[in-house]
Amino acid sequence: MTLSSRDRALIWHPFTQEQTAELPIVITKGQGSYLYDEHNNAYLDLISSWWVNLHGHANIAIANAIHQQALKLEHVIFAGFTHEPAVELCERLKALLPPHLARFFFSDNGSTAVEVAMKMAYQYWQNKGDFKRNKFVSFVGGYHGDTFGAMNVGRRSGFHDQFQELFFESVTISYPNTWDGDAEVEQKEHESLMQLQQLLVQEHQQIAAFIAEPLVQGAGGMRMCRPYYLKQVVSLLREYNILIIFDEVMTGFGRTGANFAFEIVGCVPDFLCLSKGLTGGFLPLALTITSNHIYEAFLSNDFNTAFAHGHSYTANPLGCAAAKASLDLLLTTKTQSAIQTINSCHLKYLPDLMQHCKFLKNSRVRGTIAAFELDTNYAYSIKDLKEQFLAKRLLLRPLESTIYLLPPYSITADELNDAYLKIASIITKHF
Numbered sequence: 001m002t003l004s005s006r007d008r009a010l011i012w013h014p015f016t017q018e019q020t021a022e023l024p025i026v027i028t029k030g031q032g033s034y035l036y037d038e039h040n041n042a043y044l045d046l047i048s049s050w051w052v053n054l055h056g057h058a059n060i061a062i063a064n065a066i067h068q069q070a071l072k073l074e075h076v077i078f079a080g081f082t083h084e085p086a087v088e089l090c091e092r093l094k095a096l097l098p099p100h101l102a103r104f105f106f107s108d109n110g111s112t113a114v115e116v117a118m119k120m121a122y123q124y125w126q127n128k129g130d131f132k133r134n135k136f137v138s139f140v141g142g143y144h145g146d147t148f149g150a151m152n153v154g155r156r157s158g159f160h161d162q163f164q165e166l167f168f169e170s171v172t173i174s175y176p177n178t179w180d181g182d183a184e185v186e187q188k189e190h191e192s193l194m195q196l197q198q199l200l201v202q203e204h205q206q207i208a209a210f211i212a213e214p215l216v217q218g219a220g221g222m223r224m225c226r227p228y229y230l231k232q233v234v235s236l237l238r239e240y241n242i243l244i245i246f247d248e249v250m251t252g253f254g255r256t257g258a259n260f261a262f263e264i265v266g267c268v269p270d271f272l273c274l275s276k277g278l279t280g281g282f283l284p285l286a287l288t289i290t291s292n293h294i295y296e297a298f299l300s301n302d303f304n305t306a307f308a309h310g311h312s313y314t315a316n317p318l319g320c321a322a323a324k325a326s327l328d329l330l331l332t333t334k335t336q337s338a339i340q341t342i343n344s345c346h347l348k349y350l351p352d353l354m355q356h357c358k359f360l361k362n363s364r365v366r367g368t369i370a371a372f373e374l375d376t377n378y379a380y381s382i383k384d385l386k387e388q389f390l391a392k393r394l395l396l397r398p399l400e401s402t403i404y405l406l407p408p409y410s411i412t413a414d415e416l417n418d419a420y421l422k423i424a425s426i427i428t429k430h431f
């Protein structure tokens with residue numbers, strides 16, 4: 001019995017229809033931008049393994065940092081105790097962030113980073129004696145994770161329809177998804193801003209917070225919006241005293257070209273959610289970062305105003321050691337110029353691809369992320385396409401009709417060029 005069929009007999013995989021899915025590919029090792037299967041086939045990881053990997057697989061500096069930390073302290077309860085890796089990590093992140101973002105709350109993954117932000121925002125108003133604020137506002141097509149609170153604000157992403165009945169009050173506004181040469185972008189932005197304005201006029205006193213993935217909606221299909229539009233959204237929300245949560249679980253740590261997407265937007269949220277790239281893709285860890293102003297609303301002599309939330313592995317020292325090492329790598333000139341190189345490659349090769357394959361549309365690039373869509377007039381099967389990408393040893397995972405590249409920063413210009421050429425040949429042949 002092969003390892004993949006033994007797996008099938010035991011393991012229930014995420015986002016998988018187990019009845020119809022192919023047997024999973026057995027990966028035995030990773031090195032740099034490649035993953036290797038049991039037959040030693042090397043797959044170029046163009047999606048950073050669900051957007052977590054920053055510096056390539058099996059990065060030696062991060063591996064060593066985890067090893068050294070494991071020899072000292074693997075874990076300790078984080079209520080009533082603390083440790084150096086957690087404090088140092090937060091100090092280093094704080095130095096990168098605006099002074100406003102000064103308080104760090106740990107959890108384990110992107111969904112929990114969002115749950116924490118939502119719960120904090122809700123409880124902030126409760127602690128202030130404002131008991132009416134029980135609604136969250138989000139964008140159509142946003143995705144914030146699969147736990148209940150996160151699902152609730154990602155309810156129009158298409159992933160969570162079965163759970164509608166269990167959701168609490170929340171409102172979505174339209175998202176001005178845009179791309180190169182989009183003639184209607186201003187109209188879409190205007191409509192979205194009008195919707196928000198109307199909502200705020202009518203319901204601002206019931207709104208606890210607004211949540212968004214700044215600049216790029218990941219799971220919704222790498223849908224991009226313009227920074228100035230988002231800045232206007234934030235200004236409007238500020239006028240009505242609405243708390244702002246930026247979910248940078250995917251966009252954080254250089255993906256959009258800056259360390260964090262909010263820097264490009266030019267405004268600072270009340271809550272910043274980080275995970276995925278936080279540890280460079282080595283260990284599950286998350287942070288919800290907020291202001292002293294929010295933090296102070298939880299201080300009193302009564303435990304009921306405290307934030308009573310935590311996870312067994314909160315601030316795991318190994319995760320913190322990995323995150324510190326990953327952050328050091330991110331800030332090197334080498335990585336910063338690799339981020340620029342990836343962006344330049346997208347800007348060079350994507351237009352060629354679009355020109356070469358007439359049935360592609362809506363190309364867009366933001367930092368290290370490039371995306372385009374297959375025209376719906378052409379019959380295609382995403383399953384076939386995925387298989388053909390794998391046959392050419394490219395790890396790509398289209399989101400419905402959207403194909404995107406979100407590679408680790410270890411990828412070279414030649415590897416990206418080669419990937420674009422292979423994608424062109426597959427798509428051309430496919431139709």
Ligand SMILES: Cc1ncc(COP(=O)(O)O)c(C=O)c1O
Binds near residue numbers: 111146213248276
């Ligand atoms: C923007 C965003 N927020 C939250 C999440 C949830 O993260 P996790 O899968 O680690 O729970 C994701 C996952 O893709 C995401 O892209």
